Amino acid sequence: MNTIAGTLTADAGEIDLADRNVVKKPVSYRARWMSRVFQDPKMGTAGDLSVAENLVLAQSHTHTASLRRYKKADRWNRYQELLKTLNMGLEDRLETQVKYLSGGQRQALSLLMATLSKPKLLLLDEHTAALDPKTSHDVMEITQKIVTREGLTTMMITHKMSDALKYGNRLIMVQDGQIKLDVSGEEKQNLKSEDLVNLFQD
């Protein structure tokens, strides 16, 4: 996942993103077509900036050095509408610094931010691993809702078998750098958690 995002240089091979070879391009270039939600809720948001300012940063991954003023009333209203859909009480906290939010709120915000620019590829890097079971479930539900609503191509890493089985339409299992299993569609639907555990033990 780090190689796809660009934080790790590929030793060999090619990466094509939106019909462009990006294997030698930096993170900020790939960000035009790609968004990422990190495992650590603190990584995906700027803690000293407000909720609204974070959303501004996420909304457009180009023109980041523009000299236009970023604060606009209609934009703020739109953010409020979007935050309402998260059901996390964030809609009244547009001006709150993100560092005062809870881990779950921060991760839900990261998720909204990552999808705001309508990326061609959304990377979810164990994005619920640092949350408690209840919040983790809520964030997964929000993820499912946004991804289906926006029709986003999404790649999620998870260590939770139940999530791997429940969500998505293709499952790839990797062990020691090798692909152990690659199933999609109906075959994936019929897969059971015991099957996966057995495969890991082989």
Place this chain on the structure above:
Amino acid sequence: MLISSLGQGLLWVPLVIGVFITFRILDIPDLTTEGSFPFGAAITISLMLHGQSTFVATIAGFIAGCLAGIITGILDTKLRIPSLLAGILTMTGLYSVNMHIMGKSNIPLLDQKVLTSYLPGNLDPDIQTIIAGLIIVSIVVALLYSLFKTRLGLSLMATGNNKAMSSANGIKTDRMIIFGYMISNGLIALSGSLIAQSNGYADIGMGIGTIVIGLASVLVGEIFLRGRSIIVRLLAMVFGAIIYRLLLTVAMGLGFPPDDLKILSAVILVIVICVPIIQNRIKTKRQLKQYLSQLAEGENYEQRDEIRNISSQKLTKGILSGNRE
């Protein structure tokens, strides 16, 4: 005395805002300051001695500082030299550059017109300095205020706060950091240029201790004026610079010789770093006591221990970690 330190304080404001940009916005302690400050002074004074007008010379001083900042920025981001060392390298290199520009270690102005000469001549020189200082400070604060309201300013703040997140959102963080260094050192050199004009000379040693002055003023300003909005933070820097000058003036009035000013600056910096930490500690203790006395009525010892643990964790956060998580 008071009036003159007010004027002097205003001339130091660009330096303090420059240090604020690297130290608070980008979260980098930038030692280039000690080189770019006399760099601005050297460029301005020698250009004026070569017959350039004070306006051209002052702006040239600002641009020279910007270039020094770009060099540190490139050393830091493109060559991956740790930021502290990058600053030291530029600062050391600038010493030779400044010597070449000036030709000797101290160059005085002769009868050239300085910025204050364009103000009505019947005014007291201290008042002239204050007026000139106020005009420049207003321009600097207004320009920076509008910068931080743009997407560019937001990207700059985001880069200093969370680099990984910024680049994941398409911000070219290296360029942002170089840009921050550039603006910062430009302002610091502008301060050098103004101080040199006010003193009537440029000196090779005038940069020594400027980073301590800058940091101390930033912290003093933040103690006196707290706030999150960018305009409050910029105004805090203005106050910080002036209050710091007043403190030094008071110390001089107490009979400290000028040679001792450097150690005094260092001591002031130590104090202003410690004051907020102690303030915080007292505040937490008081709140804890209040909370415990409320709890004592319910005799809930378990909860009391729990609260004590939580509060002792919070105490470790000091002022220098202000920008970090």
